[in-house]
Amino acid sequence: MATSAPARTPRARRGLRLPTRLDRRYLPVLGTFVVLALMLVVGGTRYENFLTPAVISNLFINNAHLIVLAVGMTFVILTGGIDLSVGSVLALSTVITAALLQAGLPVAVVIPLAVLAGTVIGLAHGVMIHYFQVQPFVATLAGMFLARGLCFLIAPESIGIADPAFIELATWVQIFGQWRMTSSVLIALIVVGLGFLVLHFTRFGRTVYAIGGGEQSALLMGLPVARTKVLAYVVSGTFAGLGGLLFAMFSRSGYSLTGVGMELDAIAAVVIGGTLLTGGTGFVLGSVLGVLVLGLIQTIITFEGTLSSWWTKIVIGVLLLIFVLLQRVLSLRRT
């Protein structure tokens, strides 16, 4: 993945005592990659049929929505903020999709509206955070409650989706040999590609990193801090709305209680993917690796059979701890 290519850059300085000439910024991502590889190897040797295209395809199909959330979360965390609302915005988007489809609106109208709901909430977060200087934690916490409340206001019960056009979109499957690709995976991969391009090859992306590195300095450099910061929350909100759409395609329903605690999965994926919560350092592809690690834990626990699902939570907690300690050691060396 993206971790091996920059290994030859001559940026490693004498403070680093590793034999390889590797940029320290890539170490956490490399760690995630190693963990992922280890899990695949261990799983492959322990269980038959583990390293099959079907299992790997399912890993992506089951986690497409989380990948989209994690990409949006990466933008926000890179600016040094946080977005606690993504789980409930996702739920709101599923409920809006299902309710509008039930009301008989065409798919072409419903899909933009569902995504737009996320955009609007993201914009509100950005405005509260930047112009009213409310802390990101509080503003998005309020947004989380707001979105969850709106869900219940629209539909307290689960709504099934029966719209033929939507179903057709949701069941679109392309098969390459043993590999399967659904429309949700395709959308998720496009989002990852977009996120990667925007963060690394545009002025907006560079400003995101600059704000996370130091907002004051970014201001003094004359960068458009206000616009970029608000936009980062708009990106996160929009992707949460899109994630809701993918989840509605996955579950064929809209339900107010979906995505409870999903914001924490997204944050955990971003952290495991090597992004520092203080902002300024991190990669979209790392976050994708983080989602795959979380998904693979679930897969392994399913394969194990005897291990109960609560081990998932404990393993994720332990992994978080390891990665946070790793990042801590790396940042200690830097200073």
Add this chain to the structure above:
Amino acid sequence: MRDVLRHHLFWPVAALVVLLVANTIARPGFLAVTVRDGHLFGAPVDILRTTAPLLLVALGMTLVIATRGIDLSVGAVVAVSGAVALSHIASSPNPDSPVTVLTAIALALVLCLLLGVWNGFLVSVLGIQPIIATLILMTAGRGVAMLITNGMITTVNSTPFKVLGSGFWLGLPAAAVLAFGVFAVVAFVVRRTALGMLLEATGINPAASRLSGVRSRTLTWTVYTASGLFAGLAGLLISADTMAADANNAGLFIELDAILAVVIGGTALSGGKFSLSGTLVGALVIATLERTVTVLGISPLVTPLFMALVVIAVTLLQSPRMRERLTARRRQVATPPGSRPAAGPGPTPGSTTDPTTDPTEVKA
């Protein structure tokens, strides 16, 4: 009048009053408290009882936030506490004996204390960001609670334990007596000794306070330990109320409610100055709001919406930008007569006032 308006408790108390008025309009007998069987009965008493766990958790959260931290793990600690206590009672041959109940309580509290120590260790010794350090336990803690209860909802019958949740002491709900008692003790210790000032110093600038001789690391460690302990106590109250240890749902989102209570009470998440009385009002606002939604006949599922509106209103009114605007207008009005600018009481030369005796800060 201006002093009243500028008081940091003005907006939270106003929110509480509005809620109470709305309730009284919807149900005229709302504020009535009657004595039945030697106990007090009525909606206000009920609100006090339902506030108790939240108040305990928010109390610990306030101290943690004062040091510029945050404790996301309290909900998981609540679940662990209930799981340990009820599993112990369920496995003992005599669930009604006071010894069993006391052992269960002691076991739960000690374990929660250790969980707090663990959080404090990550934050103060290893220097991990509080939100991430406590996210670890938040994620893993519920798994641990499920491990303890074996993934099932453990239900027990134990009369002495049940008192904690729904019993009465001195005519008042036992849970409320306990929570308000702990609150009063902590408020007394923090505000009548230098501890509060030291906490604020740590929150405003940990490095500077350490250089000036404050033991920031020990203080930080202590507040996380206290937060774990209080969350454990809250877990006992919650599990005694339902007499069931539900590892998945016990204390779900209580960390968010507690943070909301702290924020509504006017304590900034950026650390430093904190207000315990504000947190008390904040917790009461949340409990009253939940009650109001039911009284008004709205589905309790929509409660989050109202909570969000209250939080958005209170935080926007307290936001620096809004304050700036308000003070700017006031300054325009105040300066023409040639009085001193309304920049607040600056330190007069030679004064020995300590930083906690800010006029806007109320002793809890």
